[in-house]
Amino acid sequence: MTRRSGRLQKRSENASGQKGKVTKQCSRKKxxxxxxxxxxxxxxxxxxxxxxxxxxxxxEKGFDSEPAYAVLPSADSLIRPSPLPHLGWGSSDDVWLKMVIREQNYxxxxxxxxxxxxxxxxxxxxxxxxxxxxxxxxxxxxxxxxxxxxxxxxxxxxxxxxxxxxxxxxxxxxxxxxxxxxxxxxxxxxxxxxxxxxxxxxxxxxxxxxxxxxxxxxxxxPETAVSWLKLYFQMASMNTNSDLLEPQIPQDVYVQMTRLLDLCILHINSLDFQYRVLAASVLSHFMKQEAVEKVTGLPKDAIQLCVNWMAPFVESVGWVGRVTLKDFVKVKTEDRHNIQTHTDYMTMLEYASKKEVNSQFPTPPNSTEKPCTH
CATH class of the missing domain: 1.10.472.10 (Cyclin-like)
Structure with missing residues (x-):
C-alpha cells in the first residue's frame, strides 16, 4: 500500500564527489x-x-498478456478480517484484500x-x-x-x-x-x-x-517488505480517529526497524518468507505481540519461524548500536527517514551468520565435563 514518492527534490548534478564513493575501478575498453x-x-x-x-x-500475446502469476488468495487470508482502520477514502476490507492478493501474485x-x-x-x-x-x-x-x-x-x-x-x-x-x-x-x-x-x-x-x-x-x-513495514508501523503509531494517510511515524524508531529489515533482506534465506511476514517479524522485535497481531492480522504462529530465524540479525544490529537520522541536502526533515541509507551491512551480515552457525552447532563441553564411558 504505497504511494508514489513525490517529496524528493531534484539532486544537483555536480555532486560527483558523493557519487564517486560508490563507483568501482574498471579499465576495460568500450x-x-x-x-x-x-x-x-x-x-x-x-x-x-x-x-x-x-x-x-x-x-505469444506480448506485453498485453495475463499477469505473470495467477494465484488466488488462500482461504486463510480471506477469512482473516482486515486490520486496517476505517478509511474515509475507501473500503478497508477491499484495500486489504487487494494487498494480500498482490502479495501472493508477486x-x-x-x-x-x-x-x-x-x-x-x-x-x-x-x-x-x-x-x-x-x-x-x-x-x-x-x-x-x-x-x-x-x-x-x-x-x-x-x-x-x-x-x-x-x-x-x-x-x-x-x-x-x-x-x-x-x-x-x-x-x-x-x-x-x-x-x-x-x-x-x-x-x-x-x-x-x-x-x-x-x-x-x-x-x-509489488507490495515490498518495506511498504508492509511502513503500513504496520503507521497503524501502530496512529492517534485515535486519525487518517491513515497522515504520516505519524516516529522517525528514530522507524530507522532502527528499517536497518534490521535491510540486513535481513541481504540474506537469501529472507526469500523463504512472504514480505508481510518478514515485516511483521521485524515489528515483533520492537513491539508487544498483542500489538503486532492487531496491526498485521497475523497470529504468532504465522510469524514465529521467521522471528526465530531473525534472532541472529537482531543481535548483530544490537552489536553495532543505534543508528541516527542523516541529513540530506534538499530533503525535507519530515522525509529523512524515507531515504535509503547505507552502513557496513556486510560486516553485520557476517556477524549474524556466525551467530546462526553457533546456534545450530553448540560448543562441545570441555574434556573435564565429558561423561566418563568406562
Whole structure:
C-alpha cells in the first residue's frame, strides 16, 4: 500500500564527489554494445559480446498478456478480517484484500540460485549492498531500493545460467527501473552508467531494461517488505480517529526497524518468507505481540519461524548500536527517514551468520565435563 514518492527534490548534478564513493575501478575498453534483440517465435534472445546469451520465455500475446502469476488468495487470508482502520477514502476490507492478493501474485523464491551454477548466495548480498550504497548516493527512497530488490529476485527466477559478470548490469538496471516507478526526479541514465565506473554503458542498460521488463511481464507494483513495514508501523503509531494517510511515524524508531529489515533482506534465506511476514517479524522485535497481531492480522504462529530465524540479525544490529537520522541536502526533515541509507551491512551480515552457525552447532563441553564411558 504505497504511494508514489513525490517529496524528493531534484539532486544537483555536480555532486560527483558523493557519487564517486560508490563507483568501482574498471579499465576495460568500450566493447561493442550488446547485440540487437532478436525475436524468435515466443523467445526473446539477447546475445552478449563476451557473455553467454540470455534466453527469456515470453508470452505469444506480448506485453498485453495475463499477469505473470495467477494465484488466488488462500482461504486463510480471506477469512482473516482486515486490520486496517476505517478509511474515509475507501473500503478497508477491499484495500486489504487487494494487498494480500498482490502479495501472493508477486512470488519470489531463493530457489533461483539453483538455476545459476556460477552464482553464489553471497554474490546477491554484495550486489544488494552496493545498490543500497548507490541509493544513498542519489538520495533514493527506501521503497525504490526494495522495488529493485524485488525485480532482481523475480527476474533471476525466470532465467537459467546467468553468469556472475552480468549481475551488476542486472542490478543497476533494476534500480533504474525502480527509480522511474517511485521517484519524482529519478537519476538519469548517464548517472546509472556512471556508478558502474565504465563496466557497463548506457546502451547496455537500456537493452537490459527491455529484457527485464519483458521477463517480468511489466508487473512492477509489488507490495515490498518495506511498504508492509511502513503500513504496520503507521497503524501502530496512529492517534485515535486519525487518517491513515497522515504520516505519524516516529522517525528514530522507524530507522532502527528499517536497518534490521535491510540486513535481513541481504540474506537469501529472507526469500523463504512472504514480505508481510518478514515485516511483521521485524515489528515483533520492537513491539508487544498483542500489538503486532492487531496491526498485521497475523497470529504468532504465522510469524514465529521467521522471528526465530531473525534472532541472529537482531543481535548483530544490537552489536553495532543505534543508528541516527542523516541529513540530506534538499530533503525535507519530515522525509529523512524515507531515504535509503547505507552502513557496513556486510560486516553485520557476517556477524549474524556466525551467530546462526553457533546456534545450530553448540560448543562441545570441555574434556573435564565429558561423561566418563568406562
Amino acid at each position: 566493447l561493442q554494445p550488446l547485440s540487437k534483440l532478436q525475436c524468435e517465435k515466443n523467445q526473446l534472445v539477447l546475445d552478449g559480446v563476451t557473455n553467454p546469451c540470455i534466453v527469456i520465455e515470453t508470452s 512470488r519470489h523464491s531463493k530457489s533461483f540460485i539453483q538455476k545459476h551454477p556460477s552464482i553464489q548466495p553471497k554474490m546477491r548480498s554484495i550486489l544488494l549492498d552496493w545498490l543500497i550504497e548507490v541509493s544513498e548516493a542519489y538520495t533514493l527512497h527506501r521503497q525504490t531500493f526494495y522495488l529493485a530488490q524485488d525485480y532482481f529476485d523475480r527476474f533471476m527466477l525466470t532465467q537459467n545460467g546467468v553468469e556472475k559478470s552480468m549481475l551488476q548490469l542486472i542490478g543497476i538496471t533494476c534500480l533504474f527501473i525502480a527509480s522511474k516507478m517511485e521517484e519524482a526526479c529519478p537519476p538519469k541514465l548517464s548517472q546509472m552508467a556512471y556508478v558502474t565506473a565504465g563496466t557497463y554503458y548506457e546502451d547496455e542498460i537500456l537493452q537490459m531494461e527491455l529484457i527485464i521488463l519483458k521477463a517480468l511481464k511489466w508487473n512492477l507494483c
